[in-house]
């Protein structure tokens with residue numbers, strides 16, 4: 001789950017100091033610094049954190065993007081611009097880092113970033129009924145044409161770009177004939193009708209024998225022998 005801190009404070013270190021005290025009733029797995037784009041991990045990814053005030057705490061890693069100090073919150077999630085250029089610089093920096101981090105996490109936990117509910121913002125979590133009623137991250141992003149759908153696509157693109165797909169061609173199935181030492185026996189066993197080809201007429205001389213093939217061939221051999229014994233018997237009489 002992607003968050004935006006909701007305070008005009010770009011320093012991850014300052015947020016970490018604020019969170020790191022007894023009685024502070026929230027925790028996230030990482031902060032993304034607004035000025036440097038550095039990722040500060042504050043919990044193991046596998047540990048449950050109280051980051052969204054809902055059931056997604058049980059299922060989602062929470063990451064906070066720090067916000068530019070060039071905005072001024074007026075009320076709730078509303079803010080005004082002080083320096084658009086600097087604001088956009090911080091917003092796109094934290095966006096880019098979040099793309100990298102989320103792609104790495106999807107890679108680590110074998111998650112599909114485009115699958116429903118895998119990557120969500122805090123506000124999407126609220127709409128899904130798994131988080132408290134907060135407006136992040138879209139309350140900042142919408143000013144710059146950034147969306148969660150765009151974010152998920154960027155994560156997917158980065159994840160796919162990282163994966164080098166090596167295709168190994170399947171070895172062509174060579175139809176090998178019998179080894180030289182078996183040629184004579186193969187010729188005679190087929191002449192006697194003990195071994196016949198498969199449904200394609202292929203003798204498959206180098207394949208393994210199944211128990212049913214063994215049974216069929218042994219019985220054919222038995223029949224051949226019995227016929228020969230009968231012929232001999234006639235001659236003797």
Ligand SMILES: [Zn+2]
Pocket residue numbers: 002003004051052122134136
């Ligand atoms: Zn949040």
